Amino acid sequence: MQTTSFSIAARLTAALATAIGIAGAAQAATLTISCGSNAADLKFCAGFAERWGKANGHEVRIWSAPASSTDNLALLRQQFAARSSDIDVVMIDIVWPGVLKDHLVDLKPYSGGAEARHFPAIVANNTIGGKLLGMPWFVDAGLLYYRKDLLDKYRLAVPKTWNALAAAAKQIQDGERAAGSPDFHGYVFQGKAYEGLSCNALEWIASFGGGRIVDESGRITINNPRAAKALDTAAGWLGSISPPGVLNHAEEDARGIWQTGNAAFMRNWPYAWSLAQADDSPIKGRIGVAPLPVGEGGRPAATLGGWQLAVSRYSQHIEAAAALAMHMTSAEVQKQRAVEGSYNPTLPALYQDADILAANPFMAELLPVFTDAVARPATVTGLKYPQVSQAFWDASHDVLSGKRSGAEAVKRLEGKLRRIKRRGW
Numbered sequence: 001m002q003t004t005s006f007s008i009a010a011r012l013t014a015a016l017a018t019a020i021g022i023a024g025a026a027q028a029a030t031l032t033i034s035c036g037s038n039a040a041d042l043k044f045c046a047g048f049a050e051r052w053g054k055a056n057g058h059e060v061r062i063w064s065a066p067a068s069s070t071d072n073l074a075l076l077r078q079q080f081a082a083r084s085s086d087i088d089v090v091m092i093d094i095v096w097p098g099v100l101k102d103h104l105v106d107l108k109p110y111s112g113g114a115e116a117r118h119f120p121a122i123v124a125n126n127t128i129g130g131k132l133l134g135m136p137w138f139v140d141a142g143l144l145y146y147r148k149d150l151l152d153k154y155r156l157a158v159p160k161t162w163n164a165l166a167a168a169a170k171q172i173q174d175g176e177r178a179a180g181s182p183d184f185h186g187y188v189f190q191g192k193a194y195e196g197l198s199c200n201a202l203e204w205i206a207s208f209g210g211g212r213i214v215d216e217s218g219r220i221t222i223n224n225p226r227a228a229k230a231l232d233t234a235a236g237w238l239g240s241i242s243p244p245g246v247l248n249h250a251e252e253d254a255r256g257i258w259q260t261g262n263a264a265f266m267r268n269w270p271y272a273w274s275l276a277q278a279d280d281s282p283i284k285g286r287i288g289v290a291p292l293p294v295g296e297g298g299r300p301a302a303t304l305g306g307w308q309l310a311v312s313r314y315s316q317h318i319e320a321a322a323a324l325a326m327h328m329t330s331a332e333v334q335k336q337r338a339v340e341g342s343y344n345p346t347l348p349a350l351y352q353d354a355d356i357l358a359a360n361p362f363m364a365e366l367l368p369v370f371t372d373a374v375a376r377p378a379t380v381t382g383l384k385y386p387q388v389s390q391a392f393w394d395a396s397h398d399v400l401s402g403k404r405s406g407a408e409a410v411k412r413l414e415g416k417l418r419r420i421k422r423r424g425w
């Protein structure tokens with residue numbers, strides 16, 4: 001039933017697109033789209049893309065992108081440097097438009113104005129020099145996942161501050177270990193030296209009122225006591241409520257521990273909701289989602305993340321690739337990805353959709369977390385963002401691993417950022 005209505009819809013879309021002269025439906029093409037590599041990505045990216053290909057007479061191939069955003073970018077930069085036509089539709093991180101701008105096609109001639117229906121801030125993020133370099137696909141913000149059953153068992157409230165989180169995590173960890181679960185941990189997050197740590201560390205720092213590393217005017221703000229305090233606070237979790245292994249954890253490592261029932265709290269993105277609530281999940285029905293805790297004197301802060309679909313300038317089938325990107329970012333596909341995969345839509349209208357909200361209550365309850373999310377300084381630092389982020393995650397990793405104090409790390413980082421900025425951002 002679903003397949004039938006989907007393919008009818010897909011055919012209608014194709015017919016309409018042909019009628020307004022934007023689709024490459026008339027000429028069969030072999031298109032490659034980059035999709036994430038975990039099971040959910042395959043189902044919700046590859047699945048939809050392949051169905052669109054069949055309905056439109058194109059062959060769609062999948063390029064399985066590395067799970068880490070950092071590795072993914074490195075590989076794409078190699079592809080683009082070689083002007084390779086291997087990938088047509090590219091999934092790009094919200095922090096990449098400024099980095100990849102010279103390699104991406106302006107989608108405006110192909111969008112039929114569809115971007116006007118997406119969150120304006122994301123469209124603005126993806127628009128450089130008047131060119132729309134990516135269609136918004138899904139939006140992310142850091143969330144605190146907690147075990148409802150364990151908070152009840154230990155008579156604890158959902159923690160609102162980092163201190164309360166540390167205390168609750170410790171109490172639950174001690175209790176569960178004593179009850180025969182030696183591998184149980186209080187809190188898991190992304191502490192590996194990569195882009196995900198930049199997202200976590202920005203949340204700690206912003207939630208302590210320590211700014212955003214580089215402000216919107218391009219001024220380096222990281223060397224301040226609140227930022228140092230935030231990093232020191234996180235370092236205090238290591239070996240106490242978080243396993244030392246967290247220093248090497250990305251999203252899926254944290255989710256692995258959490259979903260097998262071995263953590264009380266986890267920081268992760270929305271995609272982890274549908275997986276933890278799946279029928280085969282040991283913690284199904286026992287979890288909740290809340291805003292991340294606040295630091296002393298700070299305000300709640302979730303890092304803004306998310307992905308866009310772009311078209312490579314070196315594609316040999318730009319029109320067909322653009323049509324695929326438009327289809328994948330349409331309300332119809334975003335709705336199914338939200339209902340089944342808990343990917344937050346980039347279309348405000350879908351936040352009123354009863355099916356989406358029934359499957360993901362947090363999307364409505366935590367709407368301000370998404371609308372007020374803190375952006376990484378990618379727009380202002382442009383091409384230099386990867387260097388800025390690497391310097392930031394290295395500094396944060398040094399503090400987490402006990403190599404340096406927060407104060408030393410932010411001072412050193414300021415010097416590094418000044419050198420990176422030397423000839424301007």
Ligand code: GLC
Pocket residue numbers: 068069093094095140195196197199251269304305306307
């Ligand atoms: C998520 C976010 C992305 C971020 C990445 C870091 O995929 O959507 O913006 O860069 O995590 O690991």
